[in-house]
Amino acid sequence: MGEAAGPSFDWGRQWYPVSVAKHLDKRLPQKVTLLSEHFVLWWDKQHQAWKAAKDQCPHRLAPLSEGRFTEEGHLQCTYHGWHFDGDGKCRGIPQIEEVSKCSALDNPRAHLEVVPCQLKQGILWIFPDSTAEGREASQSVQPATVPELDDGPPGLVASRDTGLKRTIVHYNWDTLIENLVDPSHVPWAHHGIQGDRKKSRPIPLQRASKLETGGFTVSSKATLGQLRSGDPVEIDNTIRFKPPCLVMYAFNLAGVGKMLREKFIVRLLCSLGLGPRVAALDTDGRNMFYLILYAIPIEPGKSMVLSRFPRSTGKTSRPEWHDHLERMAVLDGDSIHLHWQERMMRLKPDGVRLFEQSYYMPAQADLAVRLFRNWLGNYGGGQPSWLQGSGELPPLQRDRRMILDRWLNHTKDCPYCRTAFCVFKSLRIVSTALAVCLPFTALGVMLTQTLLAPKERGRAVSLSGWLCAVASVGGVAAPLLASVEQRYVFIDYVHALRK
Incomplete structure (x- = not known):
């Protein structure tokens, strides 16, 4: 593998981000899947906190995520009515006789397998080990939160609990991490959204830390020009991987801001509070832009991405339902590639372990991919510790709609996008009705x-x-609204048609 092995990474005893807290409905128990194991999340009224347990009633193993809440706020299984408090203790068995009630309720077998759960930086985290x-x-392991969101400039701290997006992707966790630590695919896979094919260039990544159980860091520096003083304008970038889930990019754009502020019009706009955000500086005299990405292993061939893109100069002014449309398009840009790629890799003889033989990576831009694959082989056991099975991928999905289904992958579980979809749909129906009915x-x-007075x-x-004028407006608006509505459901991403 080219790297010395070290202490093994313990997959089962880590904190995993499983949901955006603001997206959860406190009225409903929620199912989440992690490492092929199902868990239920619910809001405990007594402790005013989120709780988590394995998603099975101890009685007959029915899913508690299909349950309800009693008047006392207990989580109740809707198969036979057993109900449980926030600590997982059984508080009611409708079928039990009174003489046996106390012993049955006190029996440890009647209790839920509760797992540690906490809320940090707007994210709900669980520790998937229910044993003592x-x-x-x-208690001795900390979630992979981002310290800058707690201790950074005021503009950055203010965005700590906002800007989060959750999306399902149909490829394996290792493929997702490999993609996230690879900056060189952006101008190609995300052309016209986050990059430009014509501006693709070499990215000479360098190690910024040693490879160890806790991950690695790489860095790069790009020179864009020079200031009037002759000083170079540089963008410093670091990419950090902290297992099991965190990939974080940190860009220092202060040099770009200084170059822009040399222009009178930019200085004028900045003085009026209308300048471009890249020209602003935070209280530390920097302009930091972060890509904070969490890759969560759901099951073989299926992962979840939690993402946020904060700036040290303050949060974005775009509404989340609009911002999420762009991020969905970004993920669509490489989903087909990755779903196919990981299966081709596994067709090679021992293709995952011998990744250097499966891939040909002569460029320094592939350094982070190489380091991650080395980390996975030397520290991570070659793959996440799935609950059962060998981690074999499901068959190749040839229906593009299943891979790129935005409704199932994101919209239905995002309150902002689901609301926006319903609003655009309602407006489209009204516009269509106006366009059809008003001309008649x-x-x-x-x-x-002719029957009226002159x-x-x-x-x-x-x-x-x-x-007729209102009908014309409705006729123009209806297809425009329909196109926006469709963007929350499915858009086929064909690279050959993106100019």
Whole structure:
């Protein structure tokens, strides 16, 4: 592998981000899957906190995520009515006789397998070990949060609990991490969204830390020009991988801001509070832009991405439902590639372990990919510790719609996008109705004007004109609204048609 092996990474005793807290409905228990194991999340009214447990009732193993809440706020299984408090203790068995009730409720077998759960930086985290040793271990392991969101400039701290997006992707966790630590694919796979094919260039990545159980860091520096003083304008970038889930890019754009502020018009706009954000500086005299990405292993061939893109100069002014549309398009840009690629890799003889033989990576831009594959082989056991099975991928999905289905992968679980979809759909229906019905109404008004007094006929003609104008607006708006509505459901991403 080219790297010395070290202490093994313990997949089962780590904190995993599983959901965006603001996206969860406290009225409903929620199912999440991690490492092929199912868990239920619910809001405990007594402790005013989120709780998590394995998603099975101890009675007959029915899913508690299909449950409800009692008047006391207990999580109740809707198969036979057993209910449980926030600590997982059984508080009611409708079928048990009174004489046996106390012993049955006190029996440990009646309790849920609760796992540690906490809320940090707007994300709900679980520690998927329900044993006593696991609960103790959870105290000595910290979630892979981002310290800058707690201790950075005020503009950055203010965005700590905002800007999060959750999306399902149909490829393996290792493929997802490999893709996230690879900056050189951006101008190609995300052309026209986050990059430009014509501006692709070599990225001479360098190691910024040693490879160890806790991950690695790489860095790069790009020179864009020079200031009037002759000083170079540089963008410093670091990419950090912290297992099991965190990939973080940090860009220092202060040099770009200084170059822009040399222009009078930019200085004027900045003085009016209208300048470009890249020209602003935070309280530390920097302009930091972060890509914070969490890759969560759901099951073989299926992962989840939690993402946020904060700036040290303050949060974005774009509404989240609009911002999410762009991020969905970004993920669409390489989903087909990655779903196919990982299966081709596994067709090679021992293709994952012998990745250097499967891949040909002569460029320094592939350094982070190489380091990650070395980390996985030397520290991570070659793959996540799935609950069961060998981690074999499901068959190749040839239906592009299944891979790129935005409704199932994101919209249905995002309150911002789901609301936006319903609003655009309602507006489209109203616009269509206006475009279809108002011309007939106008025609009826015109036909009946002959029955009106002469002085009323002018008003009838004017009314008909207004009705036709509104119908025309509806006719133009309906297809535009339909196209936005469709962007929350499915858009086929064909690279050959992106100019």
